[in-house]
Amino acid sequence: MKISALSMQNKISPDDFAPLGSDFFGEESLNTEEVGYWKASWQRLKANKIAMFALVIIVVLMFFAFIGPMLSPYTYDQQVRGDEGMWPCLKHPFGTDRIGRDLLVRCMIGTRISMLVGIVSAVIVMIVGSIYGSISGLIGGKVDIAMMRLVDIVYSIPEILLIVVIKMIISDPLDTLINTVPAFYGLRRIGSGLIAIFLVYGCLYWVGMARIVRGQILQLKNLEYVTAANALGCSRSRMIREHLLPNCIGQLIATVMLQIPSAIFTEAFLSYIGIGVAAPMASLGSLTSEALNGINSNPYRVVFPAILISLIILSFNLFGDGLRDALDPKMKK
Amino acid sequence: MANTVVQNQQTAEKGEVLLEVRNLKKYFQVRTGFVKKTDLKAVDDVSFFIRRGETLGIVGESGCGKTTLGRTILRLEEPTAGDILYEGQSILGKDMKEYRKKMQIVFQDPYASLDPRKTVGDIIGEAMDIQKLCSSKEERRDRILELMRLVGLNTEFYNRFPHEFSGGQRQRIGIARALAVRPGFIVCDEPVSALDVSIQAQIINMLEELQETQKLTYLFIAHDLAIVKHISSRIGVMYLGHMVELTDSSELYSNPLHPYTQMLLSAIPIANPDVSAARKRIRLEGEIPSPLSPPSGCPFRTRCPKASPGCAGRVPPLKEVSTGHYAACHNL
Amino acid sequence: MQLSRYIIKRILLAIVSIFAIVTITFFLMNLMPGDPFMSEKATEESRQKLIEKYGLDQPIYIQYEKYLKNLVKGDMGTSYVLQKGREVRTIIFESFSVSMKLGVRALILAVIAGITLGCIAGLTKDRLPDGLVRIFSSIGISMPSYVVAAILMIVLAVSWNILPLNYNKPGGWIMPMLTLATYPTCYLTRLTRASILEVMNQDYLRTERAKGMSEFVVVFVHALKNSLIPVITYLGPLTASILTGGFVAESVFSVPGLGRYFVSSISGRDYTMIMGITIFYSTLIVIMNLVCDILYKIVDPRISFE
Numbered sequence: 001m002k003i004s005a006l007s008m009q010n011k012i013s014p015d016d017f018a019p020l021g022s023d024f025f026g027e028e029s030l031n032t033e034e035v036g037y038w039k040a041s042w043q044r045l046k047a048n049k050i051a052m053f054a055l056v057i058i059v060v061l062m063f064f065a066f067i068g069p070m071l072s073p074y075t076y077d078q079q080v081r082g083d084e085g086m087w088p089c090l091k092h093p094f095g096t097d098r099i100g101r102d103l104l105v106r107c108m109i110g111t112r113i114s115m116l117v118g119i120v121s122a123v124i125v126m127i128v129g130s131i132y133g134s135i136s137g138l139i140g141g142k143v144d145i146a147m148m149r150l151v152d153i154v155y156s157i158p159e160i161l162l163i164v165v166i167k168m169i170i171s172d173p174l175d176t177l178i179n180t181v182p183a184f185y186g187l188r189r190i191g192s193g194l195i196a197i198f199l200v201y202g203c204l205y206w207v208g209m210a211r212i213v214r215g216q217i218l219q220l221k222n223l224e225y226v227t228a229a230n231a232l233g234c235s236r237s238r239m240i241r242e243h244l245l246p247n248c249i250g251q252l253i254a255t256v257m258l259q260i261p262s263a264i265f266t267e268a269f270l271s272y273i274g275i276g277v278a279a280p281m282a283s284l285g286s287l288t289s290e291a292l293n294g295i296n297s298n299p300y301r302v303v304f305p306a307i308l309i310s311l312i313i314l315s316f317n318l319f320g321d322g323l324r325d326a327l328d329p330k331m332k333k
Numbered sequence: 334m335a336n337t338v339v340q341n342q343q344t345a346e347k348g349e350v351l352l353e354v355r356n357l358k359k360y361f362q363v364r365t366g367f368v369k370k371t372d373l374k375a376v377d378d379v380s381f382f383i384r385r386g387e388t389l390g391i392v393g394e395s396g397c398g399k400t401t402l403g404r405t406i407l408r409l410e411e412p413t414a415g416d417i418l419y420e421g422q423s424i425l426g427k428d429m430k431e432y433r434k435k436m437q438i439v440f441q442d443p444y445a446s447l448d449p450r451k452t453v454g455d456i457i458g459e460a461m462d463i464q465k466l467c468s469s470k471e472e473r474r475d476r477i478l479e480l481m482r483l484v485g486l487n488t489e490f491y492n493r494f495p496h497e498f499s500g501g502q503r504q505r506i507g508i509a510r511a512l513a514v515r516p517g518f519i520v521c522d523e524p525v526s527a528l529d530v531s532i533q534a535q536i537i538n539m540l541e542e543l544q545e546t547q548k549l550t551y552l553f554i555a556h557d558l559a560i561v562k563h564i565s566s567r568i569g570v571m572y573l574g575h576m577v578e579l580t581d582s583s584e585l586y587s588n589p590l591h592p593y594t595q596m597l598l599s600a601i602p603i604a605n606p607d608v609s610a611a612r613k614r615i616r617l618e619g620e621i622p623s624p625l626s627p628p629s630g631c632p633f634r635t636r637c638p639k640a641s642p643g644c645a646g647r648v649p650p651l652k653e654v655s656t657g658h659y660a661a662c663h664n665l
Numbered sequence: 666m667q668l669s670r671y672i673i674k675r676i677l678l679a680i681v682s683i684f685a686i687v688t689i690t691f692f693l694m695n696l697m698p699g700d701p702f703m704s705e706k707a708t709e710e711s712r713q714k715l716i717e718k719y720g721l722d723q724p725i726y727i728q729y730e731k732y733l734k735n736l737v738k739g740d741m742g743t744s745y746v747l748q749k750g751r752e753v754r755t756i757i758f759e760s761f762s763v764s765m766k767l768g769v770r771a772l773i774l775a776v777i778a779g780i781t782l783g784c785i786a787g788l789t790k791d792r793l794p795d796g797l798v799r800i801f802s803s804i805g806i807s808m809p810s811y812v813v814a815a816i817l818m819i820v821l822a823v824s825w826n827i828l829p830l831n832y833n834k835p836g837g838w839i840m841p842m843l844t845l846a847t848y849p850t851c852y853l854t855r856l857t858r859a860s861i862l863e864v865m866n867q868d869y870l871r872t873e874r875a876k877g878m879s880e881f882v883v884v885f886v887h888a889l890k891n892s893l894i895p896v897i898t899y900l901g902p903l904t905a906s907i908l909t910g911g912f913v914a915e916s917v918f919s920v921p922g923l924g925r926y927f928v929s930s931i932s933g934r935d936y937t938m939i940m941g942i943t944i945f946y947s948t949l950i951v952i953m954n955l956v957c958d959i960l961y962k963i964v965d966p967r968i969s970f971e
Binding site: 223224225227228229230231232233234235238242243246247 | 404407409429430433434436437438440441442445446447448449450459460463464507510511514
């Protein structure tokens with residue numbers, strides 16, 4: 001056949017229609033190495049330098065808070081005679097306070113408290129919020145409306161006020177409990193202030209999480225794979241466990257990560273106004289508060305706890321932002 | 334009711350009835366005002382039966398209730414009224430777990446119908462986990478691999494995720510999932526309308542093969558008349574939640590009785606221009622009315638060329654015009 | 666129709682919320698161990714008299730009913746401890762006017778500075794000003810307010826000695842205002858930046874440019890108008906939190922505001938004061954959120970009405 005020079009037709013030969021050999025597909029299947037959701041998210045997170053740097057700082061702070069006190073020759077409530085009110089020196093890198101307690105180890109303990117508060121509160125919020133939200137979203141109808149009205153009401157209660165009030169109420173009975181019942185002796189060291197924070201987080205802060213989970217569930221509920229699971233006879237609990245939660249877990253984790261700084265903020269504030277941890281336990285908030293009283297003579301005492309608390313919140317904020325970007329399903333298409 | 338008695342008599346001659354639907358209604362409540370709620374009649378008084386081993390096609394415009402019909406039959410939506418009988422037993426008010434092994438569904442959207450976090454093996458195997466069909470891990474794995482071969486999937490894909498597949502392959506996964514419980518009856522809810530035309534043929538042929546080998550009965554929902562004609566032994570036509578015509582596939586094409594069916598058929602393009610030009614085309618005028626405020630009487634009267642004032646009176650019943658040919662029109 | 670339905674729904678919800686808060690606070694208060702007169706150096710007899718006088722010996726539901734009735738009339742009772750015999754609403758009114766003066770200044774500063782910085786960052790994306798603003802705002806939202814207060818005190822009052830530590834001296838309001846304004850400024854900066862970046866990518870702005878509009882018009886007339894919509898949602902909670910969140914700033918700088926009264930009334934177990942302030946704060950927050958949500962629906966036609 002003669003082909004015109006201007007023809008748009010490609011030159012074709014019978015070879016082009018020969019079946020591809022099995023080796024062709026073999027190569028292709030090697031190339032399409034399976035990339036799961038978590039692996040892809042991790043790769044995106046690794047590429048985010050700021051988030052990775054924040055993660056390193058979080059890990060370092062964890063060591064500082066949980067391993068550090070074991071390496072220190074002092075304990076957080078030990079009053080070293082003759083070392084009262086020292087400036088930072090080799091013996092006490094952060095100095096000592098008015099009654100001779102080593103500020104380095106007190107800062108380590110304070111960091112530990114902040115981290116614990118942040119993480120425990122976030123876990124409480126995640127558990128309560130995701131259970132409440134998924135039940136509300138899954139059942140739907142009148143139950144959903146009633147449950148969401150409750151969320152709206154709880155949402156409008158100013159939580160700081162309630163924490164303060166609840167703390168005042170439970171501190172006396174709680175102190176009795178942890179001082180008289182042997183099983184609760186372990187709680188004595190954290191004190192009723194922290195328990196009040198956890199309680200209130202469990203009662204109040206979950207609403208934001210519940211809203212997010214419900215929104216996600218409502219979106220997922222209408223997808224056909226949920227109907228498909230229904231058609232296979234899938235029970236409601238299996239549906240939540242196997243299909244709904246795994247598909248919104250990414251957004252859940254990101255939201256929880258950003259919840260940590262807010263819990264740390266609250267603890268710092270409460271300890272600062274004197275109703276957080278019980279003395280002699282140290283918290284970054286109470287350390288700053290003590291130091292501010294003598295700010296004219298010893299301004300350096302404010303510096304370390306203030307820097308530490310800001311660093312903790314900053315690194316959780318930055319890591320949380322990075323994690324949200326990495327897990328965001330919109331990025332994946 | 335009289336219809337079903339007649340139908341039952343016939344079936345004794347042609348084969349056993351597997352599934353029967355009697356006066357099925359599915360209404361959704363929709364809020365239309367401050368406190369006012371209106372019923373959306375997605376499926377309104379539909380009756381039919383399906384014989385073992387046959388394919389009943391359901392066609393109609395989008396929004397006519399055919400998807401709701403399919404889902405209500407499986408009780409994925411709870412019926413408002415009516416009855417559904419499987420092998421002569423009503424499935425209403427019963428624990429569906431047993432029936433989930435007998436009745437399955439294949440979905441329209443191959444992208445939304447597979448859980449993106451699960452591997453192909455787990456998607457197909459889920460039915461066995463829920464229904465506890467396999468006693469050991471090896472048995473489960475072997476069964477999954479067998480199903481994958483059955484629907485023409487490469488068994489190497491066992492650990493892959495749905496997003497790595499094309500629409501046609503995903504639809505094969507969806508079919509394998511439905512087959513996992515060894516069902517007798519499958520609702521195919523527009524299984525090919527989201528696929529490329531070349532892939533459509535592959536899937537349709539596979540469904541036909543599977544029907545032979547696995548002894549399946551289909552309720553095949555589609556809006557594409559050509560595909561429905563190809564695969565179905567009988568066809569039902571739906572309009573605004575009502576069944577307006579129901580008959581054998583060849584009879585429907587050669588002798589459509591309801592004006593709506595006649596319009597649908599005349600809208601099918603014909604490849605031969607001479608035949609096409611010679612054909613008298615009936616234009617389908619106007620929009621499909623809102624199911625929230627359907628016309629009184631015959632639902633089709635607002636678009637029907639043969640409508641008379643009498644049509645507004647009552648809903649025409651589905652009556653047997655000739656043997657095995659049912660239509661719902663006052664003018665017949 | 667839809668808008669008025671939404672507004673009615675929201676107002677009803679707000680009333681229910683306030684009622685719930687009043688009830689919760691009232692019963693929590695009564696769970697609190699001890700009574701307000703425990704600390705007084707009084708005989709058992711005179712203490713009983715005080716309890717009778719304030720009706721604290723009556724069953725709790727009668728006290729509750731009485732409190733609700735008075736509350737509807739705007740009467741929150743009298744202070745038992747802190748300023749004995751004075752009406753709670755007078756104390757709240759007095760101290761809140763101090764808090765509000767400070768809060769409004771901080772609010773104005775936060776809105777102006779936050780939106781300006783956010784615009785600068787958004788319009789110079791990935792260049793130097795953007796980087797600086799982002800570092801500044803990331804650090805700013807990570808500092809608890811007492812840290813901000815401490816830094817301000819050390820730098821401005823102790824080292825440079827240009828501002829007084831005492832609120833009542835001239836210029837004493839500047840440091841509490843800066844303390845209050847830091848977090849919202851940084852938050853608004855981030856919000857505005859994100860919003861501008863999103864809007865700048867929209868097709869309608871490309872169309873404006875293609876029509877030959879000057880960059881100035883594109884940015885300041887079209888982009889800014891649309892990118893400030895999400896900022897509005899934050900203004901409600903922001904106003905409420907600035908007006909009510911002065912605990913730290915007020916106690917560090919000895920400002921005689923409502924926040925400081927709240928803390929001292931808790932330690933003094935001043936029942937009526939705690940209840941009065943909690944209810945006042947909560948109502949303020951609920952109303953702010955209400956106004957803001959309604960405003961948001963009116964401003965942004967895309968928002969659906971559930």
